[in-house]
Each structure stands twice: as structure tokens, then as C-alpha cells.
Amino acid sequence: MNGIPQPVQVICKVPVVGPPGLPHTRRGRNSDPVTVSIETTPVPSADADAGEVRRRQLPKRRAWRPATELAVDLGTANTLVLVKGEGVVLNEPSVAAVDQATGNIMGIGLDAKRMLGRTPDGILAVRPMKDGVIANFEVAEKMLRHFLRLVIDRTIFKVKPTVIVCVPSGITEVERRAVRDSARSAGVKRLLMVAEPMAAAIGVGLPVDTPVGSMVIDIGGGTTNIAVIALGGIVCDASIRTGGDELDQAIVQFMRKNYSLLIGEPTAERIKIKLGSAVPLDREEEMDVKGRDLVSGLPKTVRVDSSGVRDAIQEPVSRIVNAVRRALEMTPPELASDILERGIVLTGGGSLIRGLDMLLMDETGLPVRVDEDPLTSVVRGTGRILDDYSKYGNVLTT
Ligand code: ADP
Numbered sequence: 001m002n003g004i005p006q007p008v009q010v011i012c013k014v015p016v017v018g019p020p021g022l023p024h025t026r027r028g029r030n031s032d033p034v035t036v037s038i039e040t041t042p043v044p045s046a047d048a049d050a051g052e053v054r055r056r057q058l059p060k061r062r063a064w065r066p067a068t069e070l071a072v073d074l075g076t077a078n079t080l081v082l083v084k085g086e087g088v089v090l091n092e093p094s095v096a097a098v099d100q101a102t103g104n105i106m107g108i109g110l111d112a113k114r115m116l117g118r119t120p121d122g123i124l125a126v127r128p129m130k131d132g133v134i135a136n137f138e139v140a141e142k143m144l145r146h147f148l149r150l151v152i153d154r155t156i157f158k159v160k161p162t163v164i165v166c167v168p169s170g171i172t173e174v175e176r177r178a179v180r181d182s183a184r185s186a187g188v189k190r191l192l193m194v195a196e197p198m199a200a201a202i203g204v205g206l207p208v209d210t211p212v213g214s215m216v217i218d219i220g221g222g223t224t225n226i227a228v229i230a231l232g233g234i235v236c237d238a239s240i241r242t243g244g245d246e247l248d249q250a251i252v253q254f255m256r257k258n259y260s261l262l263i264g265e266p267t268a269e270r271i272k273i274k275l276g277s278a279v280p281l282d283r284e285e286e287m288d289v290k291g292r293d294l295v296s297g298l299p300k301t302v303r304v305d306s307s308g309v310r311d312a313i314q315e316p317v318s319r320i321v322n323a324v325r326r327a328l329e330m331t332p333p334e335l336a337s338d339i340l341e342r343g344i345v346l347t348g349g350g351s352l353i354r355g356l357d358m359l360l361m362d363e364t365g366l367p368v369r370v371d372e373d374p375l376t377s378v379v380r381g382t383g384r385i386l387d388d389y390s391k392y393g394n395v396l397t398t
């Protein structure tokens with residue numbers, strides 16, 4: 001169909017071999033190959049700085065060619081834009097720096113994220129998509145318009161593109177209107193929407209249009225979304241307001257309590273990415289962390305190890321595990337047996353916590369695998385819809 005790679009069925013009985021440094025003795029592991037189809041191949045970052053470099057190295061748009069069809073993932077942590085035929089062309093944090101006095105936007109995306117925790121009085125770094133919903137309409141609208149213009153305006157020929165935006169599955173009509181308005185003012189001719197869990201499932205290559213049930217868990221910045229999909233529809237959909245960002249906050253508290261050290265969320269995120277794990281590691285790791293001493297008020301460096309960080313994030317991690325259990329309990333029995341056979345696919349940046357797949361395997365007894373490039377699954381799934389309307393058109397709404 002259109003010469004486009006078809007989503008290949010993923011045999012979930014076979015979890016992909018996890019990150020290095022993890023014990024290989026847990027239940028449900030063997031070494032058969034897993035087949036997954038991927039369209040873009042950006043490598044997930046090993047740390048936050050590498051993430052920034054990767055963002056800057058995204059393929060340049062062929063400027064002479066207008067971007068006529070775009071896919072947008074408006075996430076709580078990151079916004080991604082894919083141009084049909086080119087791949088992901090924009091990947092920026094969903095953050096805006098706002099001047100509180102005037103309401104003016106001082107920076108959007110990476111520039112604004114760099115300001116997090118460093119802004120002078122009066123300038124606030126805002127995450128307009130907090131908790132999986134549009135928390136701040138005005139800023140969300142400006143941010144979406146800014147990102148779309150970055151992609152659309154870079155061409156000589158001004159054409160009005162068709163855009164598919166992924167939206168949270170529980171989005172309200174008012175929120176839809178905000179998305180529509182900002183897209184229109186950015187020059188979008190036709191706007192379509194797709195529920196995020198559906199886009200994620202298509203992106204990770206699940207057979208969403210068959211009667212077989214598939215479970216996809218998207219652990220984003222603000223939320224974890226657990227969905228069972230069959231016959232092109234979302235059968236069960238559960239969402240909790242715990243995602244990767246809550247792990248950062250847990251690390252901030254941990255550093256304060258155990259080391260009397262004040263750190264900001266960007267530092268906590270770096271600790272999580274470097275040391276975070278859900279199960280004991282073969283070789284525990286350490287790193288130096290800089291912050292401000294609570295007692296003396298002076299800058300201080302302490303050495304932190306991965307087992308301490310694991311304890312720190314244990315609570316939010318178990319909230320995610322419990323939500324998965326509850327979702328499984330709510331799944332209709334026929335679909336539950338499909339999931340038992342085919343397993344669960346994890347996606348979203350939060351699924352990159354080492355050993356989370358193994359913890360979920362142990363806790364549910366089901367096969368679990370992490371998508372190859374979990375930070376882009378949603379936008380890749382949306383890109384596939386652009387590629388093959390005849391197959392996926394029925395998942396779109398206006
Ligand atoms: P959203 O869809 O809400 O924008 P993403 O899927 O982009 O969220 O994931 C962002 C979350 O993933 C953040 O909380 C970030 O800290 C976390 N994250 C990104 N990379 C890693 C990693 N290597 N290990 C652990 N967490 C990560």
C-alpha cells in the first residue's frame with residue numbers, strides 16, 4: 001500500500017533484551033528475535049545533554065519543498081513534528097517562558113527549557129500541557145502556532161498544509177477548539193485529530209485494525225496512559241497523573257531529605273536518566289550531584305548511588321505498576337487472553353527507566369517490551385496515518 005512499510009506484527013512473548021547492566025534471570029526472557037517496523041531512527045538519548053544535541057541534529061527540511069502534510073505530537077514534556085516523506089523535523093520541549101507582568105512569551109521550546117529554575121523574577125517557565133491536558137490555553141496555543149510556523153514557514157512556496165495532531169483521549173470540546181484555533185492561525189488548512197493511545201499503538205507497530213486486543217502503555221512526562229485497542233478503536237483507556245516528571249520531583253525530595261541538598265528539576269531529571277532504575281542493577285552506579293546546601297546555603301557536591309535513587313522513585317513507579325494491574329482487571333476477558341499471549345508494549349520517555357519492563361513482567365506475569373524509540377512512537381504512528389489514510393482513516397476526528 002503506497003509502498004509504505006506495513007506495521008509488522010510484534011510477537012510480545014519475546015521481550016527485547018533490556019538495557020545493559022540488568023540481571024538476565026527474570027521470568028519471561030529468551031533470545032528469539034522481535035520484528036518491529038520503524039520509519040525514523042533517532043537514537044534515544046543517554047542523558048539530557050545528548051538529548052539536546054540530538055534535537056539539534058534532526059534532519060534538515062528540504063527547504064524548496066513545501067511541507068504539505070504534517071503530524072504533530074503535542075506532549076506534556078516534548079512536542080514533535082513529522083513531515084510526510086521526511087521524518088521527524090522538530091523535537092522540542094513543550095515549555096514556554098512567560099513574562100508575568102505583560103503575559104508576553106520570552107522563549108519557546110529548548111530555549112525556554114534552559115530557563116527552567118533559572119528565570120529571573122517575573123519570568124515564569126510554563127508547561128502549558130501539564131498532566132496530559134491543556135492546562136494553559138493561551139500559552140499552548142502560542143506554542144503550537146510557533147512550532148507549526150517553524151516548519152511551515154521554512155519553504156519558498158507557501159502552501160496551507162494538512163495536519164494531524166495527537167490529542168489526549170479525554171480531550172474536551174473546549175480544548176479541541178483551542179487546538180483548532182492555534183492550528184488555523186499558523187496557516188493550517190485542514191486539521192485532523194487522533195487519540196494519543198491510538199497513535200502510540202500504530203507507532204509501535206501493533207495490529208490496531210484487527211480483532212486482536214493489544215495493550216500499549218505510554219509513560220509521558222505528566223501522565224501514564226494505559227490503553228487496550230482492537231478493531232481500530234480504544235476498548236479500555238486508563239490514565240493516571242503520574243509520569244516521568246513525578247520521578248524527578250521524588251528525586252528532588254530525596255536529595256533534600258537525605259543529603260540536605262536543594263536541586264532543581266532539570267538536575268533531578270539528569271539523575272533519573274543516569275542512575276534511575278526499577279529493579280536492582282548488576283553493577284550499581286554513582287554520580288556527583290551539585291546543588292545548594294540547605295544548612296549553609298552554599299553550593300555543595302554530593303555523591304549519589306543508583307540504589308538510593310531507586311528507593312527514591314519507588315513510590316511513583318509502583319503507582320504506575322498498580323495502574324497497569326487495575327487496567328488489566330478491567331479488560332474484557334477475551335481481550336485479556338490476547339494480551340496474555342501477545343504481551344504489553346511500553347512507550348513514552350518514562351518507559352526508558354531501566355528495568356521497568358522487567359518489573360512489570362514480574363508484577364503482571366505478562367510479556368513486556370519497550371518500543372525501540374519510545375520518545376517518537378506517537379508522532380511516528382501519526383505519520384503512518386498520513387501515509388495510509390485508507391487503512392487508518394477511521395481513527396481520525398475533526
Ligand atoms: P510527553 O509525551 O508527555 O511529552 P515523553 O514521551 O516525551 O513525554 O517523555 C518525557 C519523559 O520521559 C520525561 O519525564 C523525561 O524525563 C523522561 N525520559 C526521557 N528520557 C529518559 C530516559 N533515558 N530515562 C528515563 N526517563 C526518560
Ligand code: MG
Binds near residue numbers: 076218220348
Ligand atoms: Mg507523549
